[in-house]
Amino acid sequence: xNSITTFLAAAVVAGTPLLFATLGExxxxxxxxxxxxxxxxxxxxxxxxxxxxxxTGNPILxxxxxxxxxxxxxxxxxxxxxxxxANQVVCGLTLTIFGTGFSSMVGKKLIGQxxxxxxxxxxxxxxxxxxxxxxxxxxxxxxxxxFVYLGYVIxxxxxxxxxxxxxxxxxxxxxxxxxAADAASINVNAYKYVxxxxxxxxxxxxxxxLSLVYVPAWQENVxxxxxxxxxxLVIFATWRPHRALIGAYLFGGLDILGFRLQGxxxxxxxxxxIDLLPYVVTIVILVIVSMKKATKNSPPAGLSIPYFREER
Amino acid sequence: MIQIVKRxxxxxxxxxxxxxxxxxxxLLVLGMFLLVISLNPIDVYVGLIKGSFGxxxxxxxxLIKAIxxxxxxxxxSIAFKMQFWNIGGEGQIVMGAFAATFFALKFPNMNTVPLLxxxxxxxxxGGGLWALIAAVLKGRWNTNETIVTLMLNYIALxxxxxxxxxxxxxxxAMGFPKIPDFSANATLPDVFGINMxxxxxxxxxxxxxxxxxxxxxxxxxxxxxxxxKTAMYAGIKIxxxxxxxxxxxxxxxxxxxxxxxxxxxxxLSADVAGGxxxxxxxxxxxxxxxAPVIVIASILFAALLEGASxxxxxxxxxxxxxxxxxAIILFFVLGSEFFTKYKINFKxxxxxxxxxxxx
Numbered sequence: 001x002n003s004i005t006t007f008l009a010a011a012v013v014a015g016t017p018l019l020f021a022t023l024g025e026x027x028x029x030x031x032x033x034x035x036x037x038x039x040x041x042x043x044x045x046x047x048x049x050x051x052x053x054x055x056t057g058n059p060i061l062x063x064x065x066x067x068x069x070x071x072x073x074x075x076x077x078x079x080x081x082x083x084x085x086a087n088q089v090v091c092g093l094t095l096t097i098f099g100t101g102f103s104s105m106v107g108k109k110l111i112g113q114x115x116x117x118x119x120x121x122x123x124x125x126x127x128x129x130x131x132x133x134x135x136x137x138x139x140x141x142x143x144x145x146x147f148v149y150l151g152y153v154i155x156x157x158x159x160x161x162x163x164x165x166x167x168x169x170x171x172x173x174x175x176x177x178x179x180a181a182d183a184a185s186i187n188v189n190a191y192k193y194v195x196x197x198x199x200x201x202x203x204x205x206x207x208x209x210l211s212l213v214y215v216p217a218w219q220e221n222v223x224x225x226x227x228x229x230x231x232x233l234v235i236f237a238t239w240r241p242h243r244a245l246i247g248a249y250l251f252g253g254l255d256i257l258g259f260r261l262q263g264x265x266x267x268x269x270x271x272x273x274i275d276l277l278p279y280v281v282t283i284v285i286l287v288i289v290s291m292k293k294a295t296k297n298s299p300p301a302g303l304s305i306p307y308f309r310e311e312r
Numbered sequence: 313m314i315q316i317v318k319r320x321x322x323x324x325x326x327x328x329x330x331x332x333x334x335x336x337x338x339l340l341v342l343g344m345f346l347l348v349i350s351l352n353p354i355d356v357y358v359g360l361i362k363g364s365f366g367x368x369x370x371x372x373x374x375l376i377k378a379i380x381x382x383x384x385x386x387x388x389s390i391a392f393k394m395q396f397w398n399i400g401g402e403g404q405i406v407m408g409a410f411a412a413t414f415f416a417l418k419f420p421n422m423n424t425v426p427l428l429x430x431x432x433x434x435x436x437x438g439g440g441l442w443a444l445i446a447a448v449l450k451g452r453w454n455t456n457e458t459i460v461t462l463m464l465n466y467i468a469l470x471x472x473x474x475x476x477x478x479x480x481x482x483x484x485a486m487g488f489p490k491i492p493d494f495s496a497n498a499t500l501p502d503v504f505g506i507n508m509x510x511x512x513x514x515x516x517x518x519x520x521x522x523x524x525x526x527x528x529x530x531x532x533x534x535x536x537x538x539x540x541k542t543a544m545y546a547g548i549k550i551x552x553x554x555x556x557x558x559x560x561x562x563x564x565x566x567x568x569x570x571x572x573x574x575x576x577x578x579x580l581s582a583d584v585a586g587g588x589x590x591x592x593x594x595x596x597x598x599x600x601x602x603a604p605v606i607v608i609a610s611i612l613f614a615a616l617l618e619g620a621s622x623x624x625x626x627x628x629x630x631x632x633x634x635x636x637x638x639a640i641i642l643f644f645v646l647g648s649e650f651f652t653k654y655k656i657n658f659k660x661x662x663x664x665x666x667x668x669x670x671x
Contacts, residue, residue, distance in 0.1 A: 036458065076643060084650035089397050089458065090597050094642045097590060101635030108630040225466050232459045272474035279463040279470070283449075286460060290453040 005139045007260060008253070012140060012148060015252025017042070017206040017214065017223075019151045021230035022237065022244040023158055024070070024202030029234055030162065031195040032175040032302035033081060036092025038203050039227025040099020041073040045204025046211040047103040047110070050218050054113060059122040062212060063147075063205060070204020071197045073099055078196045082189055085306045096227070104220050115216035123147055123213045147209050151245075154202065158241040171195055175300030178307040188307055203227070225279075232282045235289055239299060254278040315657040322652050334648035338641045345640075356623055363622020364615035370622070372505055376576065378614035379509040380405070380568040380585075382607055384592035386520045387564030389601040391443075393524065394537040394557050400446065400461025401565045402589025403468035404439040406582070408566025409573035410472060411438030413491065413580040416573075417480070420495035427497055432570050439566020440559040442468065447558035451551045465589065469582045476581060491580045500575035507575035513607075516564065521603035533557045565589065587635075591617075594642050613638065 021038050028035045035041075049066025053059065077095050080086040123145040127133070132142040141152075162168040173181040174191045182188050210222045229251055237243035258274030343353030364374045384401045391398035411434035419427060442464060449455040475481075475491060482492040500507045524530040532553050536543040543550055572584050595613055599605035620634030 080643065080647050084647045085653075086646040086649055087597075090593075090642075091646055093399065093590075093593055094639050094646065097594070097635055098639030098643070101632045101637075101639055104632035105630050105636055108632075228459065228462050228466075232456075232463070235456060235459070270474055270478050272470060272477055276467055276470045276474075279466040282463050283455075283460055286455050287449055287453055290449075290455040 005136060007256075008140045009143065010256055010260075011253035012144060012249050013214065013252065014255045015249035016148050016151050017209045018226055018230055018233060018251055019155070019245060019248035020206030020209065021203045021227055022233040022248050023154060023241060024199040024206065025230055025234045026199075026237065026239060026241060026244055027158065027171075027202070028074070028196050028199035029239065029303055030171055030175045030300060031192045032178060032300055032305065032307070033078070033192060033196050034088045034092065034304040035074065035077050035095070035196065035199065036089060036231060037073060037077055037095025037099065037227075038230050039223055039225070040096035040102075041070040041200050041203035042207030042210070042223045042227045042230075043099040043103035043221070044073050044207065045070040046207030046222050047107045047218070049204070049208030050110060050113075050115070050211040051106070053115060053119050053212055054110070057116045057118045059119045059212070062119065063208060066204045066208030066212075067201035068204070070207065071201040073204070074197050074200020077200070078193050081306065082192045082196070085308065088304045088306070100221070103222075107218055107220060110218040111220065113218050115212050119212060120216060123216075145213060147213055150205075155241050155245050162241065172300070175302050178302050182307075182309060188309075192307075203230075206230070229278060229282055232286060235299075236282075236285050238289065251278055251281075254281060317655045317657060319653060319655050327652050330648050330651050331645060334644040335641055338644035341644075342637060342640050351627060351629065356627065356629070359623040359626050360616065360619030363619040363626070370618060374611065374614045374618045375506050375510060377617050378611045379507070379513050380572050380588045381592055381595060381610035381614055382513045383509075383516055383568040383571070384565050384588050385595040385599065385606045385610055386516055386603060387439075387561045387568070388592045389596040389599070389603070389606065390520065390524070390533065390557050390564070391561040392537075392596055393601050394533050394554065396447070396450070396537075396554065396558060396561075397458045398443060398446070398461050398558065398561050399458060399593055400443060400464045400562075400589070401592050402585045402587070403461070403465035404442050404562040404565035405569035405572065405585035405589055406465075406468040406472055407442040408435035408439035408563075408569030409580055409584045410468070410475075410569075411435050411566070412570040413494075413573055416494050416498035417492060420498060422497060424497045424501070428500065428574070431498065431574060432567065435566040435570035436563040437566070439569060440563035443558050443562025443565070444555060447555050451554055472580060472582045472584075480580070493579045494574060498574060499578060500571060507571065509571035509575055512567065512571065516567070517603050517607055520564075524603065529553070529556065565592075591638065594638055598642065598645055 021042055024041075025035065025038050045066035048069035049062045052065035053062030056062065073095055076098070077091050080091045081088050125143050125145050127138070128142040132138045134142070160168075162172060170181065170186045171191055173184070174186060174188050178188045181191075206226075207223060210226075211218055215222060233244060233247040233251065236247045254277050257277065258271045261269075261274060262271050339357070346353040346356055363370060365371055384405060387404070388398055388401050412431035415427065415430050415434050419430075443461070445464060446457045446460040449460055450457045477489050480491045482488075482490050484492070500509060502508065503511060524533070532543070532548045535546060536548060536550060536553055540550065543553075568588065569584065572586075572588075573580055577584050591613055595606060595609045599609045616637060617634050620629075620631050620637070623629050623633070624631050
């Protein structure tokens with residue numbers, strides 16, 4: 001493996017938490033809910049997943065706990081915005097504040113704790129037979145840990161769900177035109193709840209990847225703004241799962257660029273300036289996406305508009 | 313059978329009652345959470361009050377914390393009135409502080425009054441222009457302002473960190489990475505034991521209240537927030553109004569930044585905003601974007617922050633508890649808004665059948 005493949009393989013790893021969070025937010029937005037609480041749900045997932053991992057030593061239980069924590073955050077949001085019809089933007093922001101406070105409070109005693117060896121061993125990179133030996137691609141994509149592979153699987157499943165199943169089409173109908181979906185006897189609120197909760201669970205898993213595998217230890221504010229980048233990545237991906245995959249790994253690469261370049265001899269630019277890059281690129285990409293005004297690239301028509309059957 | 317009916321209007325007292333009930337309920341839920349982590353909720357609440365209003369020193373500290381919250385919330389409320397989700401208050405505070413620091417470090421020996429005036433002008437420009445980036449992108453290409461203002465926060469914070477470790481690093485700090493302290497001339501003087509930011513805050517509250525309630529521009533901003541189409545038919549220049557409002561929004565945050573860096577931290581760092589930009593979002597929303605209510609809400613939130621640092625030392629509860637309390641209160645208030653907008657009628661199954669028969 002040369003240095004470029006090492007870098008790209010590391011970009012995939014760094015992009016994995018972004019991928020989970022982006023897919024989660026994408027699914028949420030597909031039913032017309034703009035949940036800006038991604039950062040909060042990721043933090044809740046990361047701290048609860050870490051705690052569960054620490055106390056049980058079981059990686060699967062840790063992942064389940066993280067998903068439940070993320071879904072719990074999404075449940076608060078869903079109840080407020082779907083049942084009580086509150087403003088989606090403010091509810092999402094509050095969820096982020098809640099998740100941040102929750103994780104620092106619960107995580108106070110965990111600072112400095114390291115992921116147990118049993119879990120570390122479970123998440124060691126495994127080379128997949130046959131495709132793992134394809135030069136270049138095999139090294140980058142198929143010599144990774146189980147969590148990364150789960151990311152691929154979920155992307156494919158989400159794609160099939162949204163575009164190839166009746167339930168998925170219903171989901172998108174709810175996001176595009178809830179009144180029409182309601183008239184077609186689709187249970188709008190049930191779809192909104194289920195998809196928002198699954199979305200939250202995915203965000204929680206993204207957070208857990210950071211604390212359990214990526215760092216792998218508990219540190220406060222472990223997400224460092226990744227949740228917000230995920231919200232932007234959904235726009236970058238123009239609400240399509242396979243593009244979310246590309247976007248997440250691209251940003252994973254940007255994320256580690258500063259650190260990697262620092263080691264090169266004769267490299268003069270400050271690491272702190274390179275750390276700016278992901279955020280600047282996010283803005284640039286948003287502008288480029290918003291400049292191209294194709295309808296197929298636009299958000300679900302019902303996004304961030306609460307649906308009241310009585311007010312149709 | 314539950315029936316939800318939209319209320320035609322709600323009296324101010326009913327609205328107030330519902331909000332108060334929501335806050336009480338949130339304290340109850342918080343109390344249960346505190347019991348779960350084996351703390352006595354009454355001790356904690358008493359501690360919060362003691363830590364924020366218990367002595368003249370703590371009252372002073374609470375008010376000092378309230379100043380940036382008031383000014384930033386004013387700024388955020390102007391943007392929110394227009395349904396422009398400026399969540400970049402944090403970054404705008406930092407950029408305001410950065411611009412002021414530039415002059416404070418350049419002319420440390422200038423007379424206090426002209427130096428402070430220059431610093432405030434710089435801060436207004438710094439914060440205002442930083443916010444304007446998001447407004448112009450939205451005006452030109454309809455770029456999502458929520459994400460842009462948020463990314464600008466991170467850029468501002470990382471930029472200051474870069475200055476701190478790079479070009480502005482204090483050479484006399486024995487290798488400790490920090491930006492030099494302000495000279496005495498660049499420091500905002502105290503009035504009655506509190507930095508004179510409180511006078512600035514009061515003046516700004518009055519100005520913003522008059523601007524939003526009684527001027528044409530202020531009215532145009534609220535019309536634009538209600539409906540862009542109405543604004544267009546009324547002949548309001550949409551882009552120009554948006555740019556003005558967002559510049560003002562950022563400029564106010566910039567002023568808060570100048571006060572923080574000049575009177576409180578007295579050296580620029582990434583912590584100069586200290587979360588005020590985010591807390592201000594909550595305050596602005598809780599206050600229903602009204603300037604006078606913002607003052608009260610800001611003092612209460614400042615008390616919460618000050619009280620939280622007290623209970624941290626008294627009970628060993630992490631300071632993050634303040635965030636958690638804020639969020640839970642806001643969840644309940646957000647939920648309670650449903651009951652101010654809708655009425656719920658409970659009907660019994662039997663009664664309903666009877667009604668159906670009559671039809």
